Amino acid sequence: MGSETQKKCAERAKKQLVEELEALHKRIVELEKSGAGSKPTEEALLERGLVTSAAIEEMPDGVMLVNMDGKLTYMNEACARLLGYKAGEMIGTSALELPTYRESRDREKAREILKKVISGGSTEPIDMDVITKDGREIPVSFTASVIKDAQGNSRTLVAVIRDVTERKRVEDAVRGSEELSRGMLETAATGIYLLQDGRFKYVNRLFEEISGYRSDELVGTYSLECVHPEDREAVRAKAIEVLKGQSSSPYEFRLIRKDLETVWVLDRLTSIQYKGKRSVLGTLMDITERKRIETEVLDYTRQIETLFNIGTTVSQTLNLTELLDSVLERVLGVMEIEAGGIFLLDRQTDELVLKAYRGMSAEFVGKVERLMVDEGFTGQAALSKKPLIVEDVAADPRLTRMGAKEEGIQSFAAVPIVAKDRILGVVGVGSYRSRKFPEREVKLLGTIANQIGMAVDNAQLYEQALELAFTDGLTGLYNRRYLMEQIEREFTRAERSNGSLSLMMIDLDGLKAINDRFGHHEGDGILKGLGGIIKVNTRASDVAARWGGDEFMLLTPDISSKGARKIGERIRSQVERYRPKIDGEEVRISISVGIASCPAHASDVTQLLQRVDEAMYSAKRGGKNQLCVFSY
Known part of the structure; x- marks a missing residue:
C-alpha cells in the first residue's frame, strides 16, 4: 500500500515538474524584458520563487534556503511541520540564531558546517538534535550544499533536514539487546540489514522491497555484490571505519536490484555486538526519486541559466559569427551533446548555409556546408518549420545520404529558426552515442532557436540599415x-x-x-x-x-x-x-x-x-x- 502511494506521489511530482518547466520558459521571457538577466541566474530565480517548485514541496524531507548573509529565505512545508513552525514564521532570521539548537555546541557545529559548505560546496549528512517550537527534542540528519553562479561564486545555501527518530529508535533497540526484535525491525519504515564478515546475516521486509531480493537469496552472500561497481570501494571503506569504532555519517550509494535496475539509497552504519561478534547494522532508504528530482531541478536551472546567457549575448552583439558560435557552444554544453551546427538560409540561392559548427570532421562539414531547403534531415526541418528528431540515424534514410552514418552520428535533432513566420535557418545537434531527446530538451532547443531568430532578424535589419547608409x-x-x-x-x-x-x-x-x-x-x-x-x-x-x-x-x-x-x-x-x-x-x-x-x-x-x-x-x-x- 505504501509503495503504491509513493508511486502516485512520484507521478504527481513529475507532472508538476513538467508543468513548471513550461511556466519557467514563459517567465524567462518576462525576466529578460524586465532586465532580470543582469542578475546572477540563481539569485534572480530565488528572488522570484522559481526554484521553490511543487517538486520541492512534495519532498518528505525539510528544505531550507539560506542566503550568503546567513538569513533564512525559504522553508518548505515538511520543514515547517518538523520544527513546529509556520512556513514563513522564521523567514529573515539568521541561520545561526534559530531557536532550534539544543546546546551552544550545536550552534557552533552549525557555524562550522556553514563555513565548510560555502568553501567546499557540500557536506556529508550530520546527525544532531533540534528543539521544536513546543519544546520537543528530536534527532535529525542534516545535509547542506551551495548553489553557485556561472562564475563559481556561492549564491544560496540549501539545507535538507530529515527526521531520523525511527532510525534512532531501531539503533537504540539493537544496541540494548543481543536479540534482534524481529517484529520491530520488520515493521520499520527503513530498510535494515545486518552484516558479519561482509556477508548478509539478516535483512528486513523493506530491504527486500528495495533490493528486489528475498531474504533467503541474500543471507550468506557478500553485500558488495549488490553495490554498483563504481561505489564499492567507498561502501567498503565506510564499513571498515565503523568496525574500527569510528563514527559514520549517512552516505549515498547506488544499489543494483535483482532486476538489474539501479536505485539510489541513503545508508547509515552502526557497529554492534551480535551473538558475541562485532557486526555492522545498516539502515537505508530509497532516495531514487529524490535524486531524480534533484537532477531535474539542476538541469532546469542550467537550462534557464543558458537561456539567460544567450539572451544577454543576443542583446549585446550584432556580429552574427560571434553570436552563433557562442550560442552553439552553450547549447552543446547544457545538452551534454558532442556535435552541432547552425544553418542560416541564403534567400538568393534558397540554400541552408552552415554558419557555425562544433564536433564535426572537416569531411562531414564539406558535405553539409550548403544544403537545399528540403534536402536531408536539416532541410526537412526547414521546409516543415517543425522540429524533427532521429534517435536512430542508421535506420533513417533521410540522413544516410548526407554521410551522418559514416560520420558516426547515432542520434540527431533539428529545430527550425523562425522569425515573423519566416524560416531563417536550422539548429541541429548530433550525438555519437545513442540517446533520446526528451520533450524538455526539444522545447529548450525551440526557445533557443527563437532567440537566434530574433538575433538574425536584428542583424539583418542592421546590415540593411548599413547598406542604405553606404x-x-x-x-x-x-x-x-x-x-x-x-x-x-x-x-x-x-x-x-x-x-x-x-x-x-x-x-x-x-x-x-x-x-x-x-x-x-x-x-x-x-x-x-x-x-x-x-x-x-x-x-x-x-x-x-x-x-x-x-x-x-x-x-x-x-x-x-x-x-x-x-x-x-x-x-x-x-x-x-x-x-x-x-x-x-x-x-x-x-x-x-x-x-x-x-x-x-x-x-x-x-x-x-x-x-x-x-x-x-x-x-x-x-x-x-x-x-x-x-x-x-
Whole structure:
C-alpha cells in the first residue's frame, strides 16, 4: 500500500515538474524584458520563487534556503511541520540564531558546517538534535550544499533536514539487546540489514522491497555484490571505519536490484555486538526519486541559466559569427551533446548555409556546408518549420545520404529558426552515442532557436540599415561617403606598406541630352546599366561607387596606373558596345575616364582627388569616349 502511494506521489511530482518547466520558459521571457538577466541566474530565480517548485514541496524531507548573509529565505512545508513552525514564521532570521539548537555546541557545529559548505560546496549528512517550537527534542540528519553562479561564486545555501527518530529508535533497540526484535525491525519504515564478515546475516521486509531480493537469496552472500561497481570501494571503506569504532555519517550509494535496475539509497552504519561478534547494522532508504528530482531541478536551472546567457549575448552583439558560435557552444554544453551546427538560409540561392559548427570532421562539414531547403534531415526541418528528431540515424534514410552514418552520428535533432513566420535557418545537434531527446530538451532547443531568430532578424535589419547608409539607391553601388572612408583607409595602408593604388573617375557622356530627349526616368535606367558594367569589372578588393550625378569612381588598391588603364579601357569598350533601347530606338552611349595613382601622382588624398578630376576633364576635352591618365 505504501509503495503504491509513493508511486502516485512520484507521478504527481513529475507532472508538476513538467508543468513548471513550461511556466519557467514563459517567465524567462518576462525576466529578460524586465532586465532580470543582469542578475546572477540563481539569485534572480530565488528572488522570484522559481526554484521553490511543487517538486520541492512534495519532498518528505525539510528544505531550507539560506542566503550568503546567513538569513533564512525559504522553508518548505515538511520543514515547517518538523520544527513546529509556520512556513514563513522564521523567514529573515539568521541561520545561526534559530531557536532550534539544543546546546551552544550545536550552534557552533552549525557555524562550522556553514563555513565548510560555502568553501567546499557540500557536506556529508550530520546527525544532531533540534528543539521544536513546543519544546520537543528530536534527532535529525542534516545535509547542506551551495548553489553557485556561472562564475563559481556561492549564491544560496540549501539545507535538507530529515527526521531520523525511527532510525534512532531501531539503533537504540539493537544496541540494548543481543536479540534482534524481529517484529520491530520488520515493521520499520527503513530498510535494515545486518552484516558479519561482509556477508548478509539478516535483512528486513523493506530491504527486500528495495533490493528486489528475498531474504533467503541474500543471507550468506557478500553485500558488495549488490553495490554498483563504481561505489564499492567507498561502501567498503565506510564499513571498515565503523568496525574500527569510528563514527559514520549517512552516505549515498547506488544499489543494483535483482532486476538489474539501479536505485539510489541513503545508508547509515552502526557497529554492534551480535551473538558475541562485532557486526555492522545498516539502515537505508530509497532516495531514487529524490535524486531524480534533484537532477531535474539542476538541469532546469542550467537550462534557464543558458537561456539567460544567450539572451544577454543576443542583446549585446550584432556580429552574427560571434553570436552563433557562442550560442552553439552553450547549447552543446547544457545538452551534454558532442556535435552541432547552425544553418542560416541564403534567400538568393534558397540554400541552408552552415554558419557555425562544433564536433564535426572537416569531411562531414564539406558535405553539409550548403544544403537545399528540403534536402536531408536539416532541410526537412526547414521546409516543415517543425522540429524533427532521429534517435536512430542508421535506420533513417533521410540522413544516410548526407554521410551522418559514416560520420558516426547515432542520434540527431533539428529545430527550425523562425522569425515573423519566416524560416531563417536550422539548429541541429548530433550525438555519437545513442540517446533520446526528451520533450524538455526539444522545447529548450525551440526557445533557443527563437532567440537566434530574433538575433538574425536584428542583424539583418542592421546590415540593411548599413547598406542604405553606404550604398547608392539607384545603382546599388557604394555612395560617396563610403568611398571617401575607403580611399582614406587604402591610402594610409599603401603609404605604410610602400604600395600603390589607383583611382578612376568615370563620367557618362551626354546624359543631359538623354534626359532632355527621353526624360529623367530613362536617364536613370542608363545610369543603372552603367553601374552594372562597372560592377562586373571589379575585384573583391575594389570599391565601385557613384560619385554624384553622372560621375562614378572606381578605387583599385595595389594597382598602378598601368593596370588601372587596362581595367578602364575594358569598361569603356563594354560601355561603347552597350545599346540600351528607349521607345524602340537604340541609344549610343560613351564614357570619359580619368586615372590618377599614388604615389606616382599624389602625396595625399586631396591631391589624388584633384588629379583624377583633372585627368577625366582632359579626356572630355580630348573628344570624350576615351581614357586619360594624369600627367604633369
